[in-house]
Amino acid sequence: PDRDEMYFTRGRMLQVLHMGLHVTQMMGYDQLCNSLDLITSNSARTLGLKDYGIQVGHPANLLILPAESGFDALRKQVRARYSIRNGRIVAETPPTCTTLHLDTLETITFTRNAS
DSSP, X not given: OOSXXXXXXXXXXXXXXXXXHHHTTOOSHHHHHHTHHHHTHHHHHHTTOTTOSSOTTSOOXXXXXXXXXXXXXXXXXXXXXXXXXXXXXXXEOXXXXXXXXXXXXXXXXXXXXXX
């Protein structure tokens, strides 16, 4: 193509957020943990969406991410597991698994062990 696709991020808002956080040097842990607000509730407020959020009577438009926290979703750059529009699943991405083939097989989860 005649453009650098790095800046277009294939339409995934977590990629846009990741780039924006680096450009603005928002690298503190609390900033990273709260950064999803920039592409969710803050954006909805800016657009004047009155029925945004998970509440009775609001349209059920949401993404379900396979992550334990917003920080984890951003760090792993997860793909949405489910995309829901007006309470109906419109897209589903099955889980993936990365396996190393060294001396023994080892599944990679990209999480830290508590031990």
